[in-house]
Amino acid sequence: MDIYTNEGKKEIIKKFTPKTKVLKNTLLAFIFGGLISLGAELLREAYIYFGMSEKDALTLVGVTLILLASLLTALGLFDRIARYAGAGTLVPITGFSNSVTSQALDAKSEGLILGVGAKIFTVAGPVILYGIASGVLYGIIYFIYLYIIR
Amino acid sequence: MSEYTHLLLAFVAGGFLSVIAQLLIDLTNLTPARILVAYVCSGVLIYGVGAYDPLFEIFGAGVSTPLIGFGASIGRGVREAVEKEGLLGAFSGGLSATATGITVALVSGLVFSLFTKGKAKRL
């Protein structure tokens, strides 16, 4: 074994580092991600059934999931579920909500302004920023297409 | 189509999108934060090329619940605003379409942080 060069060490590390259990993880992610989407679909149809417009129902489904994930985070349960669910709870809007609430709870000890106020955006910030930025890019392209090309 | 097919389709689509992210986490060096960003941006892209609405017709909440749906809302907001207000809409549509979700997430995080704090992790 070559322990004196970077390449040698990298090879050794690769050989001895255990692989993640990809099959188990993906299966669990599929089930949890699927169940959350299924629940969301049921909710959406229930909201429509009770007389909401399609658009409002969809928004309210998002709000419900966000609040639920936030509550589970505050109760200390979300991370215990996510330990098994992996991307199954990360990818639905629940993951976004968890990242916001968990940062807020944690940063409390540094105060409400520079603690909670600043750190609440640690993960939410990039998501909002790049979502909005790609929206702007799309808007400009669409504008050119709509008003100039056509 | 049986009356439960749309539920199955939502389940499969939501599960499938989670599996892609799980594979990216397990097999590449992508961190969860990068994956969330990638999903939102691809949501805007998928909406932009006109593929989102047909997918939503089939899979319902299966595509709107994953963060791709969040990206698609930004896309739809921008599109509608550009049609109404012209170029300015490109800058206002995204945030206004997602304002409810972002506001609820932030305010609920703030409110819970007033009442409780992070607990020690357990094995």
Added chain:
Amino acid sequence: MKRIKKLDTPPRFISWCAVGGYEEKNGPLGEAFDLCDESDTFGQKTWEMSEGEMGRCALNLALSKCSLSHETLELLVAGDLQNQCVASSVGLDSFGAPFLGIYGACSTCTEALLILSSMIESGAVTTGACVTTSHNSAAERQFRTPLEYGGQRSPSAQWTSTAAGSFVLTSDEELIKNAKLSNVAISDFMIGRIVDGATADGSNMGAAMSFAAAESIIEYFKESELKPRDFDYIVTGDLGKVGTSILRAILEERLPSAAGKHLDCGNLLYDAKRQDVHAGASGCGTSASVLASYFLPRLEEGEIRDILFLSTGALMSPSSVLQGNTIKGIAPVIHIHSSAD
């Protein structure tokens, strides 16, 4: 260059103490810990202060075990994992002792013992103490994600222990004569070199540190007249499962007689069957508390005679890792000898 420093007046351990939290109490060494707080808070409002208080408790208990007043301490060498080493300074200010705050990541325990030993050897002080702490919640907040963040840990990830170890050492003959415990001493040491870990993966620190541990062990036995067979154990700090398998494979190839003697504190602190620790324990409290709860009592009894003790440190910061720099490892060595009858 000679790296091993032999001590003419080997400083003696006259007291030690291990303090831990919930998981440590539930681990195989839980009964041997002097104090465990199952809430992990130690009565404090923030995790950072909890770590400081844990260190204070550890030193306080060690001093009361050997009935020593804090005024006797001529030097306090302490370190932890927090930014600017703040847990040690907030926790230990009440002792009013001359203080050296050090940072060696998880190698801090050996680093502190080695600094105190050489200060005693030089005659600058006769009695001093070392304290090292790490706190899981404080470390998660600082190095990883918020406590309630829903993420998955990779199989090679290690668990920062909530633990503290404290040690009182002296060369004062009067104190040694009157002490209940005085059989164990540090007979020589070797300062570690910075060794590149060849990975930037913060979830695989055991692997990154294993090369430093291998370097230290191999170099030690090249220079020392002692052989691995003269030692009961060669103990590393927190290589965990992955680092341990790398180190043992390297030793099998280059120093086979040492491979069979190896034990790792990161594998001893928790029960991998009952506790979902993934690759084992880490954090500078790990080697300190395992030394105090497991090895020193057995050395004092004469059950074992000699151990080579190397806490292993992964030198990095959250920024250095984000910038893609590889993790550097370090493994200072002390030789602990027992003169029990």
